[in-house]
Amino acid sequence: MTRAEWFDSHYPEKGPIRWVAFSLEVIAASGLFFLMVLTCVDVGGRYLFSNAVDGAVEITQIGLAIIIFAEMPVVTWRGGHVLVDLLDSILGAAMVKVLSLFAALMISTSLYVVAIRIWELAERKLRRGEVTEFLELPVAYIIQYIAIMSWFTALGMITYGIYRIIKDKK
Template sequence: MGLRTWIRAHYDEAGPIQGLAFALDLVTELALMTLMLITCIDVVGRYFFNSPLTGSSEMTEVFIAVVVFAQMPRVTWRGGHVVVDVLDHFVPPVWSRLCACITVLLVSGSFFGLGVRVWELAERSLKRGEATEYLAIPVGHVVQYIALMSWITAATMLVYGFFTMVCRAGRLRHLSAEGEGE
């Protein structure tokens, strides 16, 4: 089985989103594997050779940021955020759709604004030459990654919201047409 066939079999997304989902999962998996190796080397070095891995805490912080922010667009696209729909059964469907639209716009706008502000902080960090203490990893590059993932999350939220609204509206029309035929 080729890679493309495997991706199609294991990812529900279509088109470029499928490739993006695979790439983000690959980044996450490599980061998690690296975290596991860092931890193992650090523990063995610390307890058996009395020599911990230099910069292990810095590497752990960077790779945790990679894991968390690589999965934000995936969670958004799959609708994996916590949703409280207590009032949906008591309000007309139009109000429910309106609230969902407002929520999509607020969340995507927030992620976009977050990305802009974080990018500004990354530029400032790069101008100042800020780096981690032991490994001298430029902090600005990690912060730029966070901004980029925030923008991708904003875009996926807009696309997810659009498709959810279109599908929900189509499903409601379909259900009302069935109800009229009875």
């Protein structure tokens, strides 16, 4: 399988969305790889040298936030969340599509509103100069990243997510 075939099979999106999805997944994969290496070094250091990596817990928490919120837009616009379809056969395809569009609008609105609140919390932490306990990294920047990725997810859902629902053959 060539790289182009692999890319086409793993990224069905069209246009620039597929490159955005690829980029976000590269960020998430790199973060996951970094956390794997950090954990191996931390555990090895702890058992072999009786010395753990300083701030490994804080770095892991920040890394998890980066991974989760980098992948959230892709999972959301692909419709990859857990879905319970108990009533789909009873309601019919047209009603399911209407409910899917309503859900997409609700998801987008909710993410937008939550992101506003998250951004406000980040601004407050920035004003107060709050930092992590051990490494003294500014907390506000990672919280701003979470808000931005939540807005990006809302935008992706309201645009490409709805396009995907409308174009779905089901």
